[in-house]
Amino acid sequence: MKIQAAVARNHDAPLSLEEVELDEPRDNEILVRVVATGVCHTDMAVIAGQLPTPLPVVLGHEGAGVVEKVGAQVTKVQPGDHVVMTIDSCGQCPACLHNDVTYCHNQFALNFEAHRPDGSQAIRADSGPLSSMFFGQSSFATQAICHERNAVKVTKDVDLSLLGPLGCGIQTGAGTVMNALAVTPGSSIAVFGAGSVGLSGVMGAVVQGATTIIAVDMVQSRLDMARELGATHTIKADEGDAVEKIMEITGYGLAYAFDTTGAPKVIRQAVESLAPKGTCAIVGASGPEAMIELNETHFMSGGRRLIGVVEGESTPDLFIPTLIALWQQGRFPFDKLVSFFSFDQINEAIAASENGTAIKPILRMA
Missing domain, CATH: 3.40.50.720 (NAD(P)-binding Rossmann-like Domain)
Incomplete structure (x- = not known):
């Protein structure tokens, strides 16, 4: 399918909004329509060349949205569910088996190398494949593919545009x-x-x-x-x-x-x-x-x-809903940190984070 994505093609350079092609979700994948996504220091570290994530790449790892399609092996969510996308993990290593998912032994490969476990990419431009699946999502885009393990189902009575940063920062x-x-x-x-x-x-x-x-x-x-x-x-x-x-x-x-x-x-x-x-x-x-x-x-x-x-040593499926509940009770007012930008203002949002005029920028996809 054709989507719009923000592509980092060069270090220390503005991102470009491009029409690109996103794969259909595989049997173990989930297609999410991104409602909003946070801008995080880790995204900026990749743009600055401080991390070895290969360019060109579609970044973004604080996405929240609505499930559009699920693969045949997915049972955790279904189309129409609201989700926050978070750090990815393998589910098979000793850390994951002990429920220490944030210390997954395959954490770096799954989150920073920006490709599927088999080495393939989920996004292509006219110029060729783009590094994608950053943190198992690449949510600087209007649609994203994630996995069952890094999709956290949330209730539908909360504004999704607020929730993305709960997945990381x-x-x-x-x-x-x-x-x-x-x-x-x-x-x-x-x-x-x-x-x-x-x-x-x-x-x-x-x-x-x-x-x-x-x-x-x-x-x-x-x-x-x-x-x-x-x-x-x-x-x-x-x-x-x-x-x-x-x-x-x-x-x-x-x-x-x-x-x-x-x-x-x-x-x-x-x-x-x-x-x-x-x-x-x-x-x-x-x-x-x-x-x-x-x-x-x-x-x-x-x-x-x-x-x-x-990632706060959290179990995201439990901790993210806990933070939402605390916010609903008025005990965790994280919305006070937020500044909203439209998706086409992504470079302005990054600049606002870097110069301190915004504490937590969130991009809203029209």
Whole structure:
């Protein structure tokens, strides 16, 4: 079928909207009419050449839409169902069999190499095949093919155009706090980086009942948003020593720290802010050569912990509906992070995310 897709043909260049051809879904695939899709930092990392996803490629991995067709082997959804598309997994490796789907042993191949497991592509242009199936979906398009494992069925009483970012960025932030760190009531946490992932972590900390919630960032408007979402304290990272300020607030350090920046210097600050037995979670990386340096005595003698987290260690089929329910109850107001753009404004949406004028851009397909 003919669809419209945003194609990344060159690094550090605008995406081009093109008419391309999408395969019919195979027996184990699902065809989704994309209603809206979020713009994520990972998409921008591919465009910038920071990830080895081959170009030209159709990106997009926070898609939400309506099922149009299902393959013969698909039983989870049927045409007309509403779905959020999320990270893909194989379902067969030891991690998947233990329900640790975000740590699927085939995660990189299935999500970043942008092709089917057999190496084939689902999208073609006049110039030839395009890398597709990015995160098992390539949702920068009016239609997308995904799989049963990365399609999360959601209720039809919620505006689909809001829900795409729950599949990645918002799931990552909230899930890191609620699942991986499992923040306890009455505890303290600092979130380093108040973008969409960090602010989702702030909201997750509120849900968990943390009573000291500190947001650290260099952009005042984002710190203001953190306050609105429930942060009890904010720290302007470029105005003094953040570690000293955290110690002043807590007296002895944090039970939990959450770094969303991927910057080694910031990660070190986050670890240095921990109280004995405190845990720091990281979800970003500055690149394949980035190294983290810690003071060994401080780290070891306090029994501190540093963990990496992917997609909030969530089980998407359970966690995404949970976040929707919390939003409906007024306890997880992620809609405050959102700015809408039309699909043909995709390059403007990317620029708005990069320059900080939009926290979480969402593209609406007409």
